[in-house]
Amino acid sequence: MNFKGTLPTLILEALTEEPSHGYLIAQRIKERSQGVLDFKEGTLYPALHKLENEGMVESYESVEKGRSRRHYRITRSGRGMLAKDRAEWRELSQAVTMILGEA
């Protein structure tokens, strides 16, 4: 096991409430972590495409203010994956924190 990237998990989490598009997802992650986490576009979009290929999110295009945006929605499988990832994160982070000391 060991560490796995948290980006897919964070993306899925950002989509639980409502669908969103790539740019906004990245902003939400940054905001909600108070600027600590800041994934770049070159990282975000490939991750998003991969999640779509795997069936964890699905996308649809919409046009807002003359611009077309690709919105992503989490699927049932995606919610399942999120639950697993959450549990895994908890286990791994606790393990590392246990060793490094929490004080």
Add this chain to the structure above:
Amino acid sequence: MNFKGTLPTLILEALTEEPSHGYLIAQRIKERSQGVLDFKEGTLYPALHKLENEGMVESYESVEKGRSRRHYRITRSGRGMLAKDRAEWRELSQAVTMILGEA
């Protein structure tokens, strides 16, 4: 920033009390995380060599029971790096946990 591998940090942590050799370092990490973290040799040795190149650990050879072992000792720089890494881990893990929910 975002996530960075925790292995170098865990190695340095394993060496704070006393010098050790590769195999034992891996075992300690596994034990102290109750089996959750389990880095393989193909991961551990390159990481150890890299830390030595960077001056974070230094090594010396010793012969025990007819077998030669390479022992690693953390350096002053290594302790500095450990302190920084610890702080970084705390910041990043708190950020992710904040988003994913700790419940």
Add this chain to the structure above:
DNA sequence: CATTGATACCTCGTAATCCTATGCATAGGA
């Protein structure tokens, strides 16, 4: 005595993840 398992070290090829840089395009403000 031979084989197996644990100890101990190491390298190579591959996969995954992320970054930087770059490209394209539109909208709004300086």
Add this chain to the structure above:
DNA sequence: TCCTATGCATAGGATTACGAGGTATCAATG
């Protein structure tokens, strides 16, 4: 008019980790 923010996307490279393989010693088992 130009710059910034928005919005999507790809290419190239670095880093990290894993699996598989190789070498060797020692103790226990058969």
